[in-house]
Amino acid sequence: MTSPEPSDPPTPPGPRALLRLLARPLLALARALAALAAWPWRHRPPAARGLACGFAGLVLALGLLGTLFPLVLRSLLPSALDWDGAGALLARDGRPGDVVVVSPPWAERIRLEAPAALPALSQPRYAGEALAGVRRVWLVSLPDAPGFSWDPELDLLERAARSAPPLQLGALQLTRYDLSFPERPLAFLPDRLAGAVVTTGGEPCPADAAGRFRCGAAPGQGPGWSVWRAMREVEGVPRPCLVVEGPGAGEVTVELPDVPVGKVLRGHAGPLGPAWSAGGTTRLELLADGEALGAAELQPDGWRTFRLDTSRFADGTHRLQLRLSPAQPLCVEAVTLP
Amino acid sequence: MIDPLPGALRQRLAVLGAGPRRLALLWAALVFALAAALGGGPGISADEAATFSAAVPALGGGAAAPELAPLPALLARLSHAALGGLSHLHALRLPAAAAAALLAAGVAFLAHRLAGRSAALLAPGLALLAPRLLHAALTAPQDALAAALGLATVIAYRRSAAAPTALRRLQAGVATGVLFGLAVAARLDAALLLPALALHALLAPALRRRRAVNRGEPPPPPARPSAWGPHPPRTEPQHTPVEALRAVTRPEVLEAGLRGIPFALAGMVVAGPLVVALAWPWLLGAPLHPLQRPLAAVAALRGLPAGAGLAALLPHPRAWGAPALETALALPAALGLAFAAGLVHALFRLVRAVRGAPGVSDELLLLIAALAPLASAQLGLSPPGPGLRPWLLSFPFLAVLAARATVSAAHHAWPRRAGALTAALTAGLLLPSLVAAVHAWPHGGSAWGELAGGAPGAASAGRPRQEGGEAAVALLPELAARARPGARVALAGVAPAAARLYALDGRLRPDLALVERPEEADLVLAALDGRSRDAEYQAWSALQTATPAAAAFLDDVPLAFVYARPGAWR
Numbered sequence: 071m072t073s074p075e076p077s078d079p080p081t082p083p084g085p086r087a088l089l090r091l092l093a094r095p096l097l098a099l100a101r102a103l104a105a106l107a108a109w110p111w112r113h114r115p116p117a118a119r120g121l122a123c124g125f126a127g128l129v130l131a132l133g134l135l136g137t138l139f140p141l142v143l144r145s146l147l148p149s150a151l152d153w154d155g156a157g158a159l160l161a162r163d164g165r166p167g168d169v170v171v172v173s174p175p176w177a178e179r180i181r182l183e184a185p186a187a188l189p190a191l192s193q194p195r196y197a198g199e200a201l202a203g204v205r206r207v208w209l210v211s212l213p214d215a216p217g218f219s220w221d222p223e224l225d226l227l228e229r230a231a232r233s234a235p236p237l238q239l240g241a242l243q244l245t246r247y248d249l250s251f252p253e254r255p256l257a258f259l260p261d262r263l264a265g266a267v268v269t270t271g272g273e274p275c276p277a278d279a280a281g282r283f284r285c286g287a288a289p290g291q292g293p294g295w296s297v298w299r300a301m302r303e304v305e306g307v308p309r310p311c312l313v314v315e316g317p318g319a320g321e322v323t324v325e326l327p328d329v330p331v332g333k334v335l336r337g338h339a340g341p342l343g344p345a346w347s348a349g350g351t352t353r354l355e356l357l358a359d360g361e362a363l364g365a366a367e368l369q370p371d372g373w374r375t376f377r378l379d380t381s382r383f384a385d386g387t388h389r390l391q392l393r394l395s396p397a398q399p400l401c402v403e404a405v406t407l408p
Numbered sequence: 409m410i411d412p413l414p415g416a417l418r419q420r421l422a423v424l425g426a427g428p429r430r431l432a433l434l435w436a437a438l439v440f441a442l443a444a445a446l447g448g449g450p451g452i453s454a455d456e457a458a459t460f461s462a463a464v465p466a467l468g469g470g471a472a473a474p475e476l477a478p479l480p481a482l483l484a485r486l487s488h489a490a491l492g493g494l495s496h497l498h499a500l501r502l503p504a505a506a507a508a509a510l511l512a513a514g515v516a517f518l519a520h521r522l523a524g525r526s527a528a529l530l531a532p533g534l535a536l537l538a539p540r541l542l543h544a545a546l547t548a549p550q551d552a553l554a555a556a557l558g559l560a561t562v563i564a565y566r567r568s569a570a571a572p573t574a575l576r577r578l579q580a581g582v583a584t585g586v587l588f589g590l591a592v593a594a595r596l597d598a599a600l601l602l603p604a605l606a607l608h609a610l611l612a613p614a615l616r617r618r619r620a621v622n623r624g625e626p627p628p629p630p631a632r633p634s635a636w637g638p639h640p641p642r643t644e645p646q647h648t649p650v651e652a653l654r655a656v657t658r659p660e661v662l663e664a665g666l667r668g669i670p671f672a673l674a675g676m677v678v679a680g681p682l683v684v685a686l687a688w689p690w691l692l693g694a695p696l697h698p699l700q701r702p703l704a705a706v707a708a709l710r711g712l713p714a715g716a717g718l719a720a721l722l723p724h725p726r727a728w729g730a731p732a733l734e735t736a737l738a739l740p741a742a743l744g745l746a747f748a749a750g751l752v753h754a755l756f757r758l759v760r761a762v763r764g765a766p767g768v769s770d771e772l773l774l775l776i777a778a779l780a781p782l783a784s785a786q787l788g789l790s791p792p793g794p795g796l797r798p799w800l801l802s803f804p805f806l807a808v809l810a811a812r813a814t815v816s817a818a819h820h821a822w823p824r825r826a827g828a829l830t831a832a833l834t835a836g837l838l839l840p841s842l843v844a845a846v847h848a849w850p851h852g853g854s855a856w857g858e859l860a861g862g863a864p865g866a867a868s869a870g871r872p873r874q875e876g877g878e879a880a881v882a883l884l885p886e887l888a889a890r891a892r893p894g895a896r897v898a899l900a901g902v903a904p905a906a907a908r909l910y911a912l913d914g915r916l917r918p919d920l921a922l923v924e925r926p927e928e929a930d931l932v933l934a935a936l937d938g939r940s941r942d943a944e945y946q947a948w949s950a951l952q953t954a955t956p957a958a959a960a961f962l963d964d965v966p967l968a969f970v971y972a973r974p975g976a977w978r
Contacts, residue, residue, distance in 0.1 A: 118820050119820050122818075122821035125749055125821075126817050126821045129837060130832065132858075133742045133833075133836025133840055134836070135742075136742050136839070140844070147963060174867070176966065178966050179964055181954065181955055182955065182958075184955075212864075212964075215868070216868065217864060217865040299949070301954075302946065308945040342942075
């Protein structure tokens with residue numbers, strides 16, 4: 071009698087067998103879920119009632135949202151304490167060469183809180199903005215405010231570095247940016263108008279008590295030239311500039327004595343008031359000590375940049391002359407850079 | 409007619425009476441009392457200042473602009489002359505309060521006719537409570553008056569069409585013409601009512617014929633002889649001239665002579681211009697060039713140069729959907745939804761009426777009346793005013809349609825508790841408007857709805873912050889308290905007539921002198937209305953400071969700043 075052969079261990083069921091095993095319960099589950107999903111559709115109300123219920127539900131929901139909206143909005147905006155805190159911090163840590171940038175641009179409340187020595191800028195974008203004389207930018211932002219955009223911060227990040235994480239003051243955020251390559255202008259030409267000599271047709275123009283130069287017009291030629299230093303709006307942005315207004319023909323010369331000159335003279339010009347008429351380009355010539363530095367033909371659209379190489383006259387002070395023949399009121403500013 | 413009022417409310421209202429007229433009168437009294445009491449709160453915008461300048465020569469501004477519609481200035485002048493005991497601003501704004509009251513009454517009356525008492529209780533709130541609409545009702549006399557008279561014109565037109573006898577139709581037709589003339593004398597672009605109602609007169613018979621075909625009935629006979637039909641019956645020869653005149657002016661004869669044109673339209677064409685000519689004789693003052701002055705008036709309405717000529721009639725379309733988008737952003741979201749639902753509901757009812765249900769003419773009339781001002785604004789034919797005012801004539805009809813849709817929805821959603829649901833929906837629609845109006849007061853013209861993100865979201869999107877310098881009024885008390893005695897004040901972005909009116913009412917301290925230019929001023933009050941800020945920036949140079957001494961805000965959005973020369977602010 072032989073001992074029985076040991077039997078092979080049972081083989082685990084293969085995938086097909088597993089599938090056959092699970093098929094019925096899975097099918098039953100799928101049928102139950104489909105029936106559950108179809109139940110609301112089978113028992114749906116008539117179309118009119120369904121629409122009416124939907125409308126009523128929406129009205130009640132929007133009504134609740136609308137009633138609470140002022141409270142919700144208030145919670146997203148800074149409190150008076152937040153603004154005071156930002157103002158105190160800027161007063162404590164602000165230095166010459168700092169500016170405040172607000173984001174969103176309408177958040178100009180900081181101008182009441184920040185020290186008067188810190189200019190506040192409220193433009194929508196800063197790409198390509200000169201920021202002459204600025205070393206540090208304090209970005210005051212309201213990130214939770216409706217319509218907030220990261221655009222100003224992105225523009226600043228392209229040319230500045232953040233030295234510390236943003237400081238949260240309630241719903242306000244304060245971030246300090248140090249410009250990577252701050253410009254240190256040698257001179258800002260509009261600020262030198264007080265000592266200037268303005269002439270037209272060789273005749274000097276007297277200045278009034280407010281520092282505005284007025285050139286008398288020839289008989290029958292309408293108003294003459296006026297040149298003065300003012301803050302004016304160009305393309306929605308406040309610009310400190312020399313304002314030149316004239317009869318639309320002819321030329322005016324502004325002579326600025328003892329201006330420190332570096333390697334570059336960079337400036338901007340733009341129209342004041344309505345857009346320039348077609349074909350109304352302005353020619354701007356610059357001379358240093360009577361020698362031509364260069365000229366620019368400024369097109370009648372927007373805030374245009376011009377740049378002249380002044381390296382021949384670098385490292386000294388010179389008599390600069392701006393010769394202008396604008397077709398309509400013009401805002402001009404320029405800086406000399408090392 | 410649906411009238412699912414809760415029992416308790418029904419008992420209270422029984423005291424007031426069930427008729428639509430009584431409810432309309434109650435609404436009128438309530439709205440007039442509120443508007444008269446609140447009228448001194450909001451500031452004066454540039455448009456309103458122009459009306460006041462024409463009404464009160466002491467406000468200066470040179471000769472009154474004759475190309476502006478005269479009725480608002482005329483009413484303001486009468487009110488100002490008659491009510492010397494009130495402040496100048498209150499007296500000048502009483503006609504606007506009366507117009508708002510008339511509007512509320514008309515809306516309540518029409519809503520009651522369409523959908524019962526519940527709708528009559530809801531509709532005036534929808535038309536007047538939202539901050540922008542309330543602000544327009546209080547401060548824009550030409551718009552509120554034109555909206556009220558436009559609504560009355562449409563009601564009279566409908567009465568004329570439905571009157572049982574020719575005499576009644578004639579009377580209502582004349583009333584339609586007179587009301588139309590008054591609406592045009594209030595705001596010139598109310599003239600769009602004529603083509604709108606003419607469109608209705610053209611389409612309604614066609615739709616009625618279609619309805620009859622859908623019902624399998626013979627086409628309805630023409631109500632009146634058509635223009636292509638047989639000649640009107642000859643009258644018997646009369647013996648005296650008076651008898652002959654009476655014979656040809658009998659209403660039936662006149663109606664037959666119109667050959668299918670409704671009395672109301674004829675009234676608008678004949679009586680309307682007569683009323684306009686009486687109220688606005690300047691329009692007829694150039695006999696050699698009869699179109700010159702009307703075209704100048706149209707150019708002034710649309711903000712075009714005076715010499716625009718026929719170009720003033722050309723459409724300058726806005727961006728597609730701009731009026732609808734502006735409405736959705738400026739109003740609370742629930743209200744915008746209700747207005748949209750009202751239009752959809754009306755369209756649905758029109759389709760159903762064409763298929764056989766009753767009321768095809770009325771549904772068509774309501775839709776045209778609601779949509780015509782929006783279409784006019786879309787095409788750029790209405791004045792280019794701020795906010796919702798260019799298409800304000802739509803809102804009475806939108807409110808009525810929205811109220812009807814709300815009541816109908818409550819009835820369909822929960823028939824057994826329709827009254828309670830109507831009350832809940834009324835609260836859901838009116839509470840956001842009430843809360844927003846209180847929150848924004850008195851800067852209703854600066855308010856924006858939830859979809860825009862409120863005033864901050866709208867400012868981020870570059871939308872206007874106010875209508876025309878009216879928010880500067882919020883800084884007058886602080887100016888009075890802290891300005892140095894004898895300081896010179898310049899107001900930038902504020903109409904000169906508004907500044908003079910503030911001074912006349914004592915809201916500007918008597919010792920403070922008004923000057924025109926920032927260079928001459930010690931204090932500059934600058935309003936931020938989304939337009940140029942050049943005057944404000946010039947004030948920075950003149951006063952040697954860019955730091956405001958005081959400011960007015962709505963949800964942290966600056967509406968006005970005060971800048972002060974050193975030593976001029978205590």
